[in-house]
Amino acid sequence: MIGKGTKLYSILRMKCPRCHEGDFFEGHPYNLSTMGKVKSHCPKCDVKYSIEPSFYQGSYYVVYSLGVALFIGIWVLKAILFPEAGPGILLLSIFGSLVLLSPLLYALSKIIWANLFFTYEKEITNKKIVNSQND
Template sequence: MLFGKGSKLNSIFKMKCPRCQEGDFFISHPYSMKNIGKTYTYCPSCGLKYEKEIGFYYGAMYVSYALGVALFVTCWVSINLFFPDSNVFLQIGVISGLSIFLSPYLYALSKIIWANIFFSYDPEAISKFKESSKS
């Protein structure tokens, strides 16, 4: 069950709450320039507070760096494999263009990956939240 409910990959690629995997993690789409990278304070479905402490998402910079390096290596190897006669300026242009184009998505991806490192799936989170909000 690689992408099924309960897996970290389900939460990451659907950009859902790491705990209940139903509530949205981000306020809007990663390419919405008005709300780029903004997360909800609490999960709308299970009430999880997304920011454990002030500055919690500073650690996502390391994940973002790793994603950027992976993008660079993937592009560089692909260009050299499929277009062996390409010059270095083409490689720099393609890698720079892709990095700029994908940066909002990679930023959002790094935040959701970082959150999934620290929060785990709880299938009963929504029912617990609804039960506690009744009292």
């Protein structure tokens, strides 16, 4: 269902959007020293991740959308599970989830943004394997 070749595979595994093999980020989203740092090139297919200067500023639109989706999801869950809870509980749960999930949302926004501009190329992966076997 979510195999190689789909955008969702690249997003959920945080892999290169072009070859789905190399890592996209320098480290884990919750590692504060490397949080949100995108590698300059893919270690497998050697694609340059930053097409132009300030390329990832467009990911701010994506992180805003993810934040709105999170807000709506928490609001619906609160309405279903705790209908008698007041607006203070809703505010605290939204604020708490945003604080806890902000590094993940930041990383997801960058990989989603990159997947809008790069397409999966199966031939790239096969060429790299063939070239490394011939060497």
